[in-house]
Amino acid sequence: MIPSSQTDTARLTLALNELRLPAIKALWPQFTEQADKEGWPASRLLAALVEHELAERDRRRIARHLAQACLLPGKTLEAFDFTAVPMLSKAHVSAITAGDSWITKGSNILLFGPPGVGKSHLASAIGHSLVEKGYRVLFSxxxxxxxxxQQARRDLVLESAIAKLDKFHLVILDDITYVTKDQAETSVLFELISARYERRSMLITANQPFGEWNTVFPDPAMTLAAVDRLVHHATIFEMNVESYRRRAAEQAKGYGRPPQRAASVNTQPD
Known part of the structure; x- marks a missing residue:
């Protein structure tokens, strides 16, 4: 005959599986043993198990949202070199990553600067911090x-595709000025910006100032309307410094170059 304690354990395991409580399933034997030894009241045991279940649920949710966010690997605020971009306030960026005051209002962030200064890194780092605080982010x-x-438009489901992006509190569009109107019809980009205006936030990185955005949208009126919507509620960061990649390449060249001999000085009279 199977002891009743084993039967109860098997039933409890099945019940916890059915209720989808994996942390409690894993921890209850250890916690009940400790509770028996230390004389915990039932409320303390229950509270401890529930707290661990909630913590594990948060961990899994954050891991799932990080995977969905498609952020650049390793690009976090801890890895960002603020000393290389002196005009960028670390305190300001840290306040931005709290997210509470702007992302709930559908405000935007715009990062401007030449290639290689860390715009994509900073955008991904902000996204990473926001995911850890419970927000949903998409980097693309x-x-x-x-x-x-564009494919959604051809399939006659553009409205639905844009609506699906509403689940993300922040959509990060990297390198917006690499899109050019002569390569493809980019009015879909304007429709996305319009749909999220004052509702959901966007973070955009750009190599060119607004005056050069006429290459992105099909006509000047659309360019003006897109810029107007983006800047209406926006924080703008200028990152106009020398390219990090260029500096690194030049340093590598310097390290690889053989040392130069000092020029000899002719001390003989002419």
Whole structure:
């Protein structure tokens, strides 16, 4: 005959599986043993198990949202070199990553600067911090997302595709100025910006100032309207410094160059 304690354990395991409580399932033997030894009241045991279940649920949710966010690997605020971009306030960026005051209002962040200064890194780092605080983020190269939206338009499901992006509190569009109107019809990008205006936030990185965005949208009026919507509720960071990649390449060249001999000085009279 199977002892009743083993039967109860098997039933409890099945019940916890059915209720989808994996942390409690894993921890209850250890916690009940400790509770028996230390004389915990039932309420303390229950509270401890529930707290661990909630913590594990949060951990799994954050891991799932990080996977969905498609952020650049390793690009966190801890890895960002603020000393290389002196005009960028670390305190300001840290306040931005709290998210509470702007992302709930559908405000935007715009990062401007030449290639290689860390715009994509900073955008991904902000996204990473927001995911850890419970927000949902999507990082995409602008060209990739535009292609998907163009396909949705051809399939007559553009409205639905844009609506699905509403689940993300923040959509990060990297390198918006690499999209050009002569490569493809980019009015879908304007429709995305319009749909999220004052509702959901966007973070956009750009190599060119607004005056050069006429290459992105099909006509000047659309360019003006897109810029107007983006800047209406926006924090703008200028990152106009020398390219990090260029500096690194020049340093590598310097390290690889053989040492120069000092020029000899002719001390003989002419």
């Amino acid at each position: 190269r602008t060209t990739d997302l535009v292609q998907k939206l």
